Amino acid sequence: MQFSIIKENILPLIQHANNFTSSKGINTILENILIETEEEEIQLKASNTHMGFSAKIKANIEETGITTVSCKKLHDIIKELPNAAVIDFKYDGSKLKLTSGKSKFTLSTIEPEFFPTMTPITPEYRIKMKSESLEKLLQKTTFCISNDPSKTEYTGAHFKVFGNKLEIGAADFQRIATAETEFDEEFSDEFTINIPKKTAIEISKLLDLDDDVEIETDKKQVQFQIDNIVVYSKLIEKFIKNIGSLFKTNYPISAKIPTRQFEEVVRRISTITSEVSRGIVLSFNENALNVFSLETEYGQGNEIIDGVKLEGESIDIIFNSKLLLEIINHIDSEFFTIKMIGRKNPAIIVPENGKYQYLLVAISIDRY
Incomplete structure (x- = not known):
């Protein structure tokens, strides 16, 4: 097997393939990438028995063949070569040799018959x-x-x-x-x-x-x-x-909240929360939202967001600030609506402009 290819054409595929190999040391072949040359293209395969990757790419093929080699080592070598480097691959039946400019590498190989294959899909x-x-x-x-x-x-x-x-x-x-x-x-x-x-x-x-x-x-x-x-x-x-059944429940209390302002406030208040519960309280009244932390050994913090219109009765509800922020980080609309039933019930978070939504379980604490 012998072929040549430009670094930028093959490196992204090997980077992806490397994510499909196994690094647990159970079976060395699972750490390898299979390289097979055909008339005008290379086929690359990687598998960890649970999932597999296959890609084809055009290359200058001088001799067809097949082998497997450590995917991580191959990736690390190619990554460090200069941009636009032309890489020559040559397999002599035992070793895979890479040459690029004055750089030369020899890699150990494993026979391809030991390489795992996924069962072909007959799609339903x-x-x-x-x-x-x-x-x-x-x-x-x-x-x-x-x-x-x-x-x-x-x-x-x-x-x-x-x-x-x-x-x-x-x-x-x-x-x-x-x-x-x-x-x-x-x-x-x-x-x-x-x-x-x-x-x-x-x-x-x-x-x-x-x-x-x-x-x-x-x-x-x-x-x-x-x-x-x-x-x-x-x-x-x-x-x-x-x-998705809980999203169909009736939520009688709701409030429309400015997304980025809310995110900034929660980040600030979460700095003083407990490392265990990370609890923050969202206290809704008719015209404002008060965000404050549960009192801890470090102290307490609070900040008010004005102009938050509440529909329904006033409510205090407690959430894990880390989980709440992860949700808010994935909202790309200017506003979102939070829908609630009671302070111990899960709440629904619905972005303004998207067909996606979240449910977040409240922290159930009687006194705070």
């Missing part, structure tokens, strides 16, 4: 959408996915296709996020799949806003195709039941 369901739309849905939701492996249904992004809509839902044990987009056509078959958090995050990194993305699934695996890149992933078998 297929959708095609704008990458920009999918990127926005993932950006608004995936930060709410739980990292707790004991509840596997909470460790993924729920993709639900119904009618002419795609809704993505995510939740941990204190927050729920949902976001949806509409298609020009209706889909005859409804389906829901739960995509692992790691896969969802890597997909969001790959999305080119100018391209379409094709999504295919057989309910056991899912495949995303973006231009010359294909990502495969196993699916989570369990689901969170009725993930």
Whole structure:
């Protein structure tokens, strides 16, 4: 195998591929990237058995062949080469040799027959959408996915296709996020799949806003195709039941709040909160919102936001400031509305201009 390619053409793909390898040392081949040359292009593959990456790219091919090599080491070498460097790759049946200018490297290889392959998908369901739309849905939701492996249904992004809509839902044990987009056509078959958090995050990194993305699934695996890149992933078998049902509850109390001003106030007041609860109180009255911290050994802080119009009765409600700020950071509208039932009930946060919303559990404290 022998070929040459410019650094900038191959480095981004190897960077992405490196995120699909395993670094746990269980199986060395899982740390490798497979490189295969065909007549006019190279195919790159990486897999950790749970998800896989494949990409094709044009190159100057002198001799076809196939091998696997450490993805991280290959990435580190190419990254440090000068910009616009031409890199010559040559595999002699044992070692992979890289030459660029006066730089020369020799890398150990592993035979490709040991490289894992994902089971081919026979798609039962297929959708095609704008990458920009999918990127926005993932950006608004995936930060709410739980990292707790004991509840596997909470460790993924729920993709639900119904009618002419795609809704993505995510939740941990204190927050729920949902976001949806509409298609020009209706889909005859409804389906829901739960995509692992790691896969969802890597997909969001790959999305080119100018391209379409094709999504295919057989309910056991899912495949995303973006231009010359294909990502495969196993699916989570369990689901969170009725993930969006709490959004349909009647919330009799609401207030419209300026987003960036609120964010700044919460950041300031959170500096004096407890490291454990991070509790802050939102005290709503008819014309103002008073934001203050729970009293701690460090002291207390408060700040008033004037002109916040309240609909319904006055209410004090306590939230974890860290979780609240993470939600507010993902709101890009000038205002948002918070909807409440009571001070111990979850609240709904709805941005002004988007088809996404959040539920945040209140901290239940009787005295403060």
